[in-house]
Amino acid sequence: RKRFSVAYGKRGGLKNVALLEHAVAVRDRLAHVLGFKTWADYQLSNKMAQTPANVDSFLAEIDTKLLPKARREVAQLAALKHAQGDRAPFASWDYAYYENQLRKTAYAVDEQQIRQYFPIDHVVSSVLDIYQRLLGVTFAEISPADAWAPGVREFSIADTATGKAIGWFYLDLFPRPGKYDHFANFPLRIGRLLPDGTFQKPVAAIVGNWPEPQPGKQALLSHDDVITFFHEFGHLMHATLCTAPYETTNSMVGVEQDFIEAPSQMLENWMWQPTILKEVSANVDTGKPLPDALIAKMVALKHVDDGVSWTTQAFYATYDMTIHSSGATIAATGIWSRLKRKLTVFPSVPGTYPEAGFGHLMGGYDAGYYGYLWSKVYAQDMFTVFQHGGLENPAVGARYRETILEPGAIYPAQQLAEKFLGRPLSYDAFYRDLGISK
Numbered sequence: 001r002k003r004f005s006v007a008y009g010k011r012g013g014l015k016n017v018a019l020l021e022h023a024v025a026v027r028d029r030l031a032h033v034l035g036f037k038t039w040a041d042y043q044l045s046n047k048m049a050q051t052p053a054n055v056d057s058f059l060a061e062i063d064t065k066l067l068p069k070a071r072r073e074v075a076q077l078a079a080l081k082h083a084q085g086d087r088a089p090f091a092s093w094d095y096a097y098y099e100n101q102l103r104k105t106a107y108a109v110d111e112q113q114i115r116q117y118f119p120i121d122h123v124v125s126s127v128l129d130i131y132q133r134l135l136g137v138t139f140a141e142i143s144p145a146d147a148w149a150p151g152v153r154e155f156s157i158a159d160t161a162t163g164k165a166i167g168w169f170y171l172d173l174f175p176r177p178g179k180y181d182h183f184a185n186f187p188l189r190i191g192r193l194l195p196d197g198t199f200q201k202p203v204a205a206i207v208g209n210w211p212e213p214q215p216g217k218q219a220l221l222s223h224d225d226v227i228t229f230f231h232e233f234g235h236l237m238h239a240t241l242c243t244a245p246y247e248t249t250n251s252m253v254g255v256e257q258d259f260i261e262a263p264s265q266m267l268e269n270w271m272w273q274p275t276i277l278k279e280v281s282a283n284v285d286t287g288k289p290l291p292d293a294l295i296a297k298m299v300a301l302k303h304v305d306d307g308v309s310w311t312t313q314a315f316y317a318t319y320d321m322t323i324h325s326s327g328a329t330i331a332a333t334g335i336w337s338r339l340k341r342k343l344t345v346f347p348s349v350p351g352t353y354p355e356a357g358f359g360h361l362m363g364g365y366d367a368g369y370y371g372y373l374w375s376k377v378y379a380q381d382m383f384t385v386f387q388h389g390g391l392e393n394p395a396v397g398a399r400y401r402e403t404i405l406e407p408g409a410i411y412p413a414q415q416l417a418e419k420f421l422g423r424p425l426s427y428d429a430f431y432r433d434l435g436i437s438k
Helices: 003-006 012-031 039-044 052-083 092-108 112-113 122-135 223-242 262-272 274-280 292-302 305-322 333-342 371-389 393-405 413-421 427-433
Strands: 137-141 153-159 165-174 184-189 204-208
Touching: 003 092, 012 039, 012 333, 039 052, 052 092, 052 305, 052 371, 092 292, 112 292, 122 137, 122 223, 122 274, 122 393, 137 165, 165 223, 184 223, 204 223, 223 262, 223 393, 262 274, 262 292, 262 371, 274 292, 305 333, 305 371, 371 393, 371 413, 371 427, 393 413
Parallel strands: 165 204
Antiparallel strands: 137 153, 153 165, 184 204
C-alpha cells in the first residue's frame, strides 16, 4: 500500500511540477496585463464568489467545521486496523484499504443486490415522470426518432398547463464504437429570441454508456448510475426550460461557473429520499421497490467518509486558490505540504509531489476548483425549500422553474438563489446533511 501511495504521489513527475510553476507565472503576468492583481482575481471577476478573499473565508469555514469529523473517521479506521492485529501507526496509505473493510463489515451493502432494483426501463420512465410532475412539463416520445444513431430516443417537451411547445431532447444512453465515453448533458441548440420575435426552441441530449440489455433480459443500473442520470437530467431541464432571450445568457452558457452545478447537485438529494427511491426502484424479478432496511443501509453508507472527503476537497480548492494568489513565483510542492498538514488529517507523503498529477489545474479549473464545494453548499440550502414544501409539490417545482431555471443568466446567480430561498444563504443544511450541528 505504501509503495502504491508513493508511486501515485509522483504521477506526472518533476517536469510537471516545473510546468505548473511556469503556468502560474504566465497566468500572473496575464492577470497584470488585464488589469488584475492576481490570476485568482481575474478568474473570479465573473464568478459568484467574486473575490479570492470570499473563497478563502468560505473554504476556511468548511474545513474548520469538518476537520473534527474527519479525525473521528480516521480514528475509527485506525481502531479497525488495530483490531485486526496490526499495531503499526495508521498512515494515509492505509485509508482506502480500511475504509473498504469498514464498508464491508459495518454496512454490508451488496451493490449487485441493489442493481436488481434498478432496471433501466423503469428508472428512465420513473425519472421522467418525477420531472414532469415537479416542473409542470409533458414529455412525448417521438417515433421514429430523428436521431444520429440507432437506439437514440427523442422526446418533445411541452408546458403542461398551456400545451405550448418548449423544445426537444434526446436520450443516447448505450455504448457504440467511437462514442464519447462519459455521461453528460449536451445542449445541441440553445434557446434564444430570434430577429422576427419568435423564440428558437432548444434541443439537448443526455449521452451516456449504460450496459446494453441482453436478449430477453433488462439491463440493470447501480445506484450511482441512477443518481448521475437524475443529476444530468437536471442540467437538461436547465438547458431547455431557460427562457433568457440571448444565447449568452442561456443557463448552459452564461450562468456563473461556481453556481451551474448547484441545481443538479440539489436534485441529487431526491435519489436518497426513501419515498422517491421506492418510486424509481422495481426489482427486476418481482417488481417490488427497494425495502426499507436496504435503503437505510444505503443512506448510512453515503456519509461514511464525509469528513475526509470534504476536507480533502477544501484542501485542493485552497491549494488552487493559494498558488493563483501568490504572485509569479511559487514553491508548488512546499505550498502543497504546508496546506495539506494544516487542512487535512494526513500530511504529505515524503518524497512525493501530488500537484504534478492535479489535472484540474491545467484543465480549465485554475482558480476555480472551489466551485464544486461552493455550489454544493448552495444546493443543500436550496433543497430545504423542497423539504419544507414537499419533494414532489408542483407549486414548489413551479417556483424553482420560474426563479432558477427560466431566468438563466439574466440576473446574477446570487440574486436568483436568494429569491428562491427567500433569504441569504445558510450553511446549516450542508452541515446537517453531514450530521454536524451548527
